[in-house]
Amino acid sequence: MKLLSQRLILMNRVFHSLLLLAISQIVHTSHIREICEKRDIFFEPFRCQLRDPDVLDEPVTYLLYDVNPSEGFNLRRDVYIRMAVFVKYLRTQRGYRRARLVLPPWSNLVHWRSSNIDQTQLLWSHFFDLRSMRLYTDVLDMDEFFNAYTRLHGSDVPVMLDEVYKLKHFENMFENGVFVDKFEEHVCPKSQDTLAVAFFGYANFSAQDFTCLHFQGSAMLLHRLLDTYRRPAIGAARHVRYVLVLNAEIVLHDLWGNVDYWAARRSMRFTGELVEVAARFRSEFLNSSDRPDRTVRLARWTDERPQRGGARGGDYLCAHIRRADFLYGRDKTTPTVQSAALQIRAKLLELGLKTVFVASDCTRMEFYNLKNYLKRFRVVRFVPESYEQRYELKDGGIAIVDQIVCSHARYFIGTYESTFTYRIYEEREILGFPKDLTFNTFCKSEKDANCEKNTVWPIVYH
Ligand SMILES: *[C@@H]1O[C@H](CO)[C@@H](O)[C@H](O)[C@H]1NC(C)=O
Ligand SMILES: *[C@@H]1O[C@H](CO)[C@@H](O)[C@H](O)[C@H]1NC(C)=O
Numbered sequence: 001m002k003l004l005s006q007r008l009i010l011m012n013r014v015f016h017s018l019l020l021l022a023i024s025q026i027v028h029t030s031h032i033r034e035i036c037e038k039r040d041i042f043f044e045p046f047r048c049q050l051r052d053p054d055v056l057d058e059p060v061t062y063l064l065y066d067v068n069p070s071e072g073f074n075l076r077r078d079v080y081i082r083m084a085v086f087v088k089y090l091r092t093q094r095g096y097r098r099a100r101l102v103l104p105p106w107s108n109l110v111h112w113r114s115s116n117i118d119q120t121q122l123l124w125s126h127f128f129d130l131r132s133m134r135l136y137t138d139v140l141d142m143d144e145f146f147n148a149y150t151r152l153h154g155s156d157v158p159v160m161l162d163e164v165y166k167l168k169h170f171e172n173m174f175e176n177g178v179f180v181d182k183f184e185e186h187v188c189p190k191s192q193d194t195l196a197v198a199f200f201g202y203a204n205f206s207a208q209d210f211t212c213l214h215f216q217g218s219a220m221l222l223h224r225l226l227d228t229y230r231r232p233a234i235g236a237a238r239h240v241r242y243v244l245v246l247n248a249e250i251v252l253h254d255l256w257g258n259v260d261y262w263a264a265r266r267s268m269r270f271t272g273e274l275v276e277v278a279a280r281f282r283s284e285f286l287n288s289s290d291r292p293d294r295t296v297r298l299a300r301w302t303d304e305r306p307q308r309g310g311a312r313g314g315d316y317l318c319a320h321i322r323r324a325d326f327l328y329g330r331d332k333t334t335p336t337v338q339s340a341a342l343q344i345r346a347k348l349l350e351l352g353l354k355t356v357f358v359a360s361d362c363t364r365m366e367f368y369n370l371k372n373y374l375k376r377f378r379v380v381r382f383v384p385e386s387y388e389q390r391y392e393l394k395d396g397g398i399a400i401v402d403q404i405v406c407s408h409a410r411y412f413i414g415t416y417e418s419t420f421t422y423r424i425y426e427e428r429e430i431l432g433f434p435k436d437l438t439f440n441t442f443c444k445s446e447k448d449a450n451c452e453k454n455t456v457w458p459i460v461y462h
Pocket of ligand 1: 203204
């Protein structure tokens with residue numbers, strides 16, 4: 001009896017893991033996925049049976065990518081969307097229907113300035129709700145990729161990538177005055193000419209082929225690239241293909257701000273922990289909570305429908321004031337602290353608000369000055385309660401709490417050409433604020449109300 005049940009358990013396990021392995025690669029549309037979770041496939045094999053068995057014959061393509069180290073968090077989120085939209089499309093194409101996107105960990109980004117906390121190789125699950133993202137397309141965090149790799153190749157084996165492509169702009173993007181989609185091999189510069197680079201900062205990656213390419217075009221051009229370099233199956237069919245694209249920021253959007261963009265964007269929800277930290281802060285310091293603010297979200301983004309004008313937001317204004325390197329590179333559009341304060345003051349008076357929440361990379365001194373210019377108002381910013389909380393959240397998490405608080409404000413005003421500001425616009429579009437309470441930009445001077453503003457990219461739904 002005991003033996004039998006042990007065998008049953010064992011068989012169950014083997015069956016289970018085989019199924020999970022096979023099926024996790026196959027469930028390829030969010031539609032099917034919504035009906036069948038992985039566990040359902042095991043428990044309800046009939047309801048969740050595979051529709052298209054010949055997909056099984058196709059190799060699994062693991063698409064890994066990385067971004068130039070100097071790019072910040074919020075631009076990287078945009079690069080993700082390009083890749084995710086591409087992979088979702090790719091999974092409709094014969095030969096790639098089991099393609100999966102592997103998310104590059106976050107390591108010591110330029111704006112993460114706390115040097116006393118470890119911020120290397122942070123997983124996406126630290127910041128984002130991966131379950132929500134997987135309702136858009138098949139993405140894996142790096143630890144999940146390692147697990148998948150180990151299951152296939154055994155433990156303690158370094159990851160051998162089949163192909164690595166390092167992208168670079170063409171010298172002359174508009175040859176003969178036109179921009180055409182193309183890529184072209186070139187000889188790798190000596191400094192990069194190595195297969196032993198520590199990809200993502202991990203020592204256990206290596207590559208069979210390393211190709212340097214001039215590249216110009218959208219993510220769809222990657223499809224042609226994958227086809228061009230596909231190697232014929234050797235002997236038994238090749239079941240897995242590992243591809244890494246370096247400098248993926250070179251790859252453009254097919255269409256920025258279209259329906260696909262917004263679907264991928266909406267799937268990028270923050271983790272429950274971060275939302276919770278922001279909610280406590282809003283409640284404690286800003287008398288703001290979702291029900292009265294009319295910012296309640298449905299459990300799943302796939303159920304959300306257009307709701308323009310529905311959101312009200314808390315009784316505070318949020319100002320994103322980008323300082324630091326913007327003072328040098330973008331001094332022509334970045335206001336002084338005093339001018340920012342005057343622009344905030346005018347808006348607070350106009351809207352009858354008494355509180356401003358500030359998201360800023362400013363120094364203590366700059367913040368002190370800002371408060372002095374706004375003496376009759378409450379000026380609030382988010383600071384972790386303790387070292388432990390800072391350690392938990394990391395600089396990236398603190399910035400996200402800022403973004404969540406800003407996305408729930410009655411009125412938002414941001415910095416010209418800042419990706420941090422753009423991500424807040426998007427969050428507020430998803431929540432359904434009226435456009436004029438969201439798409440606002442600081443001017444260099446409070447006297448120049450007609451200065452150039454950020455682009456308005458309103459949300460669109462299927
Ligand atoms: C590669 O190294 C990382 C970090 O040391 C480790 O977590 C991971 O399991 C390793 N992966 C494989 C496939 O050996
Ligand atoms: C807090 O918000 C509630 C609901 O919006 C409102 O009724 C109440 O007056 C506010 N309290 C303060 C102190 O502003």
